[in-house]
Amino acid sequence: MTSSSPASPFPSIAERVAAVRARIDAACHAAGRDPAAVTLTAVSKTQPDEAIDAILSTGQRVFGENRVQEAQARWTERLSGLDGLELRLIGPLQTNKAEDAVVLFDVIETLDREKLARALAEAAQKRGRSPRVLVQVNTGAEPQKAGVLPEAAAALIETARRTYGLTVEGLMCIPPADQEAEPHFALLRDMAERNGLSVLSMGMSGDYETAIRCGATHVRVGTALFGERNRP
Secondary structure: OHHHOOOOOOOHHHHHHHHHHHHHHHHHHHOOOOHHHOEEEEEOOOOOHHHHHHHHOOOOOEEEEOOHHHHHHHHHHHHOOOOOOEEEEOOOOOHHHHHHHHHHOOEEEEEOOHHHHHHHHHHHHHHOOOOEEEEEEOOOOOOOOOOEOHHHHHHHHHHHHHHOOOOEEEEEEOOOOOOOOHHHHHHHHHHHHHOOOOEEEOOOOOOHHHHHHOOOOEEEEOHHHHOOOOOO
């Protein structure tokens, strides 16, 4: 098919977006959920400008980025010309980048320690802008992965809210690659319910339908939208 040829990959993005949205709708209907309750976050990290422009032309407006500096280069100029754009930080955040993140992002999904909560609160006060926050939970207790351990999540949520005044609206997780995702999604859902949180960012290209069945409100999809990416 011409649309999927390596020589002209970007026209196929519209088809990919339509296919992913159709699968989201089908997964929602199968789970007895309203498709409007699930937001597609396009993971735009490392993508070239042509690919970003192609997906923007489909009406996609919610994007996930892993690195603050890369996101600044990609979105700073575009922000002024796009209505309804929502940028979500889905990668680890160093405290020395907190101020830049507060200025650029609408949602920071990777709060995982009190030191970062403090840095975000200070940056928000300084810049007069308070992004919404998700707590990232390391549901698999993987030592190499960011995220607060499940047993410590409730305390971090409470501290972020009461001590630092952050708007914590939900949880995020990335299940271990070598395990079934569903138990991790179910754990995150149960934790959100116990802590009165309504937003669940979980599920990626290979498992977002499972995540929807488990209650995801936001699914983070990259490869299924853009194709395999070139790793830096």
